[in-house]
Amino acid sequence: MKIKDWLKSNTFHYNNFRDINQLVKEKEKAGLSISLCIPTLNEEKTIGKEIVIFKSELATRYPLLDEIAVIDSGSSDKTREIAASFGADVYQASEILKNLGARKGKGENLWKAIYQLKGDIIVYIDADIKNIHPRFVYGLVAPLIYNPGIKYVKAFYDRPLASSRGIRPSGGGRVTEILIRPLFSLFFPELTALIQPLSGEYAVRREVLEKIPFPVGYGVETSHLIDVYHKWGLEAIAQTDLDQRVHRNQTTMELGKMSFRILQTFLNRLEKLGILHDLPDLGKTLRQFQVKDKLLQEIEHQIFEEERPPMIEVEAYREKFGIK
Numbered sequence: 001m002k003i004k005d006w007l008k009s010n011t012f013h014y015n016n017f018r019d020i021n022q023l024v025k026e027k028e029k030a031g032l033s034i035s036l037c038i039p040t041l042n043e044e045k046t047i048g049k050e051i052v053i054f055k056s057e058l059a060t061r062y063p064l065l066d067e068i069a070v071i072d073s074g075s076s077d078k079t080r081e082i083a084a085s086f087g088a089d090v091y092q093a094s095e096i097l098k099n100l101g102a103r104k105g106k107g108e109n110l111w112k113a114i115y116q117l118k119g120d121i122i123v124y125i126d127a128d129i130k131n132i133h134p135r136f137v138y139g140l141v142a143p144l145i146y147n148p149g150i151k152y153v154k155a156f157y158d159r160p161l162a163s164s165r166g167i168r169p170s171g172g173g174r175v176t177e178i179l180i181r182p183l184f185s186l187f188f189p190e191l192t193a194l195i196q197p198l199s200g201e202y203a204v205r206r207e208v209l210e211k212i213p214f215p216v217g218y219g220v221e222t223s224h225l226i227d228v229y230h231k232w233g234l235e236a237i238a239q240t241d242l243d244q245r246v247h248r249n250q251t252t253m254e255l256g257k258m259s260f261r262i263l264q265t266f267l268n269r270l271e272k273l274g275i276l277h278d279l280p281d282l283g284k285t286l287r288q289f290q291v292k293d294k295l296l297q298e299i300e301h302q303i304f305e306e307e308r309p310p311m312i313e314v315e316a317y318r319e320k321f322g323i324k
Contacts, residue, residue, distance in 0.1 A: 010234075011241070014243070020062040024064050032121060032144075035069065035122050036122075038051075038127050039115040040109075042075045043079050044079045047084075050129065051070075051088045054134065055086065057198070064138060065137065066118070067118055068089065070091070070316035072109075073093055073104065097316060115316070121145075123141055124200065139153070152205075154194060162247060173196065197225055197244075199221070207238075218262055223269075226269045267282065268307070
């Protein structure tokens with residue numbers, strides 16, 4: 001599939017799906033159930049507003065969501081209490097599939113949500129969005145409801161996109177432009193059509209999620225795109241313009257650690273797909289420098305991006321969902 005054709009057929013704007021009542025009818029006609037998963041770690045400032053908006057608009061007013069759940073990484077603030085008080089189902093990732101142990105990272109939460117939640121479609125929304133709006137959900141699930149051939153829908157925002165509304169100024173992610181887009185250009189050129197490949201908001205069919213592995217940390221989004229593309233092709237992926245996302249910015253040093261994890265995942269994928277061969281043992285130490293009190297300090301991070309297997313390989317999951 002040519003990139004220009006894909007951009008026309010598989011790129012949407014949330015305004016196309018503002019008729020939520022019709023969307024609910026199509027969802028029910030297709031016999032689909034939808035679960036919302038919000039992965040959290042110390043998000044007490046924003047989680048309450050997210051739950052209130054999604055529950056009131058997309059569960060009570062319009063029954064688009066069948067389940068609203070928070071999967072928490074062990075918050076030390078009041079994230080879990082606030083989420084529960086506003087009506088979300090709240091789970092600690094460490095308590096899900098306890099026999100398989102616990103890992104630290106967003107990807108771990110997303111993976112365990114597949115076991116814990118019930119929906120045919122799971123939509124993942126980050127917990128730190130300050131301008132939260134129902135469009136963050138209905139804009140992502142709508143392409144899956146209306147088009148059975150689409151399996152994975154990513155969000156993008158604050159990026160230049162020519163349309164009848166003109167061109168908005170760019171607000172692209174630094175890691176995307178410095179790391180991911182060059183890597184995709186070298187090895188997976190068709191994936192450069194994704195405007196915001198690292199966005200934390202996406203909706204996916206269960207039949208896809210259960211068949212792909214999950215890095216436990218920041219490599220999860222990159223891994224997803226490569227695996228979905230490899231197994232189902234570019235035509236199975238779509239993206240929706242959500243206009244703008246306001247959230248906190250991470251420091252350059254934090255982005256450096258994120259990039260290190262993503263690069264580990266990327267190289268691992270290249271080897272597993274047979275694109276690169278005989279890679280040496282990759283280093284797990286990231287060295288960074290910072291100035292504190294006018295002194296240069298060296299900091300070493302030991303970083304290893306572990307990976308969870310496809311959920312369908314987990315016996316407890318197969319038993320729970322009746323998979324033989």
